[in-house]
Amino acid sequence: MLLEGKKLLVTGVLMDSSIAFHVAKIAQEQGAEVVLTSFGRTMKITSAIARRLPQTPPIVELDVTSPDDLAALPDRVREHVPHLDGVLHSIGFAPPGAFNFMEATWEDVATAVHVSAYSLAALAKAALPLMSAGGSVVGLTFDAxxxxxxxxxxxxxxxxxxxxxxxxxxxxxxxxxRCNIVAAGPIRTTAAKSIPGFERFEQEWGTRAPLGWDVNDALPTARACAALLSDWFPATTGEMVHVDGGFHAMGV
Incomplete structure (x- = not known):
């Protein structure tokens, strides 16, 4: 199996339609042991969704903006697995004001950058004591x-x-x-639903992507993440892999 014996940390499981949920599901089906993260009020949601996975995984507390949570991550993870072979970063948030470019305040922008960008480095650094050569960090983006x-x-x-x-x-x-990211086409995730007007992407994508695109299907993106978490890309790092039906390669 693709991920036989791997120990993986998966962030961002909030819905059973989410990319992170499908990564966790594929990982378990492919032989991995999975630990999820959540925090605060979302912990209850993650706990409920986790029970829909093939095996209910443990969940550790992690707010990626909390220095205390980041410092405690290795010990919290070691309560369930002895080490990590891979980490999935599926975290993003911006306040509503950040979706008005000319009017956004620095506070709105700072929050977006902290949660959605700096957190990748913060999470990788926090997980580093648990990882050794052959490990993989995978993140999710929308081609910027x-x-x-x-x-x-x-x-x-x-x-x-x-x-x-x-x-x-x-x-x-x-x-x-290794550190790589997957640029997905628009998928109806929790993050997408928080973006006003996101349906504009949905309307265009299916017609311009040469392979077509299903905004309700997170599986192709999740499979790419699982592949990058595996040993099948041993010499690939710093890469952005597009899983968008080919939309990124097309002109007008």
């Missing part, structure tokens, strides 16, 4: 090379996220740890 409608400062945060991935690849590569 372009100025998208309605995405605004979240798009800027994602650009920072993508750059962060490259710097992590530089600094963790000598330790044998």
């Amino acid at each position: 090379r372009f100025a998208w409608p309605v995405y605004d400062w979240m798009g800027v945060a994602k650009a920072a996220f993508e750059s962060t991935n490259r710097y992590l690849a530089r600094d963790l590569g000598p330790k044998g740890i």
Whole structure:
């Protein structure tokens, strides 16, 4: 099996339609042992959704903006698994004000960048004591090379996220740890539902993507994440893999 014996930390499981949920499901089906993270009021939601996985995984407390939670992560994870072979970063948030580019306050922007970009480095650093050569960090993005409608400062945060991935690849590569991200097309996740006007992406994507696109199907993206968490890409790092039906390669 693709992930036989792997110990994986998966963040961002909030719905059974989410990419993170499907990554956790595929990982278990492919032989991995999975630990989830959640925090605060969402812990109850994650606990309920976790029971829909093939095996109900343990959940550790982690708010990626909390220095205390980040410092405690290794000990919390060791209560369930002795080490980690991979980490999935599926975390993003921006206040409503961040979706108005010209009017957003620095407080709105700072929150978006902290949660949606800096957290990738924070999570990788927190997990590092548990990881050794051969480990893999995988994140999720919405291709930030372009100025998208309605995405605004979240798009800027994602650009920072993508750059962060490259710097992590530089600094963790000598330790044998790979860092890659998957650029997914629009999927009806919790994060997408919080973006006003996100349906504009949904309307265009299916017609312009040469392979077509199903906004309700997170499985193709989850499979790409699972592959990057496996040993099948041993010499790939700092990469952004598109799983978008080919939309990114098309012109007008």
